[in-house]
Amino acid sequence: MLYVDIPTPAEINALTSQRGDACVSIYVRTTPVTQKAQADRISLKNLAKEAARQLEAAGIGENQISAIAEQLDDLIDDDEFWRYQAHSLAIFATPDNVRTFRVPNALESRVEVSDRFHVKPLLRSISFPQACYVLALAQKSIRVIEVAPDLPAQVIHVEGMPEDAGRAVQGTGIVDHWPSGRIHGAEGQKVLLRQFARNVDRTLRPLLAGSGIPLILAAAEPLASIYRSVNTYSHLAEAIIEGSPEAMTDAQLGDQARTILDGIYRDELAAWRSLFETRSGQGRTTTDLAQAAKAATVGAIDSILVDIDETIPGSIDEHGGIVFAQQASASNYGLVDEIAARVLATGGRVIGARKADIPGGESLAAILRYPA
16 A cells, blocks of 8 residues: 655645754655565665765764754664655654655655755655545445556555445445335435445545545446535546446556546646746746746746756845855755745745656746736
8 A cells, every 4th residue: 555645735835944054855765565665774774874974064063963863763763664655755854853754756866955955856746646546436336446656556445435335325235225215216316326425435535635646536427426526535536437347457447547647647737838838928937047036036936847856056045046056065955946945935836847848848937927
């Protein structure tokens, strides 16, 4: 099972606003397969050593370095923690605290030391998760299937999930055997199916809450439309896997779900790029780092697409002026990271993507709130 705890917008804002002498950001590629987690722990151990080296080079005091190292060592030694992982682990450590987030995306392993956290790689996890759940819903059976980027689709147990529609509503078996009475006929069938769908939606809430992961419905009509009418999860995908899921294997449902995920990703990017082209004709876009930094500082950026892989070291002053650095060190930070933080702080939207998805293949592309 894929265990995720993707940061909320409030948590992202808290991370980006953190300032201190010693802020360590570590990203580790992980596996949800517990038996293979030992290699991930070794990777974290090596990255922790690199963090200590960078802190020492920056002149950070021995007590602060030891406090961070102790917290990371405790994390490495926590067997229970490593039993429950996703595809990447983000760690943010200071001498006083360590925070972790497990995300479904496969991020590059890296360590960054500065006076602030390196949050940009997390933005893709918020923008375009590469995992989902499939709710395979039929009157006589229910499956919840977890779909991950590089693992076989698998059924997961959801506590309290009913076995079928009849037991969920009346405790008498399948829908065909419900007793007649005030509710009967085709209209009565829909009323009972709606009760069943509400039961399923309610049971799914603890699994889905806070995850931000898309839920893809696999169901035939009328149950598909009925479930949509009572769904309370905001990330239920528009596209569905049509037809009765009872005739499909977990692998087949997983394959169709991945196709839908690809479509969601393409549609969102295409919509953003189309808007970018429109706003370009109005003088309301930029791909220039210096201009974006000044616009972000004064709250002039509505939304921005940023490359999550590249790090351009430097610093930005309180007026948005950029100073580039020859190489990354604890005395500077990622410029695009800081621009993204300022956009978030002023209510803009930040979308993490790969360079190939950014107009012109640049490090960022921004839509402005008004002409420059």
